[in-house]
Amino acid sequence: MAVGQRYPILPIPWLPEHTEMIPAGVLTIGVGFRVLNEEISKEYLDSVGYRRADAAGTERTYEGQDGGVSLHVLGPGRDGDLVEYFRLDCFEDEPHYHYVYNDERAQDRVFLDPTLEGDPLEWALERVRTRLPDVLRKVGAPELADRVDPAAIAAALPAVRAAITRATNPQVRS
Helix, strand or coil, rough: CCCEEEEEEECCCCCHHEEEEEEEEEEEEEEEEEEEEHHHHHHHHHHCCCCCEECCCEEEECCCEEEEEEEEEECCCCCCEEEEEEEEECCCCCCCEEEEEEECCCCEEECCHHHHCCCCHHHHHHHHHHHHHHHHCCCCHHHHHCCCHHHHHHHHHHHHHHHHHHHCHHHHHH
């Protein structure tokens, strides 16, 4: 069952130089501060040949700028390379998450409602702690889901929280 908006492209890739990687058993949790604006969005969409259009076919643009902490749930792909399976963008204005379907080279983007969900970052951390096997099964990685160690995830969360603190400290990001 698809939720949110389906896109026939992968999300904008994480930037290794701006992402702190925390081992969590078979998975890796990447933590970084991301900014999204029209320039960044257009550059990526042009590189993958994707055109944004509304129902009438008029090209759309990304208005304004948003950003915040992103949590990237990464693990080994079919060829052994590190790939992203789930991303939680705890942005200031439009917090959302991405289910990443690597085999299909697609994604579902789902917006959060902070009124119902509460603080997006705390919501995201709870999902990382409790829901990763379910997420991995949903995105087509059941073998990886079976290898997730909840104790390893729980043990990694203090380091994830410390990385969040570093990512949100402007002196560290500049």
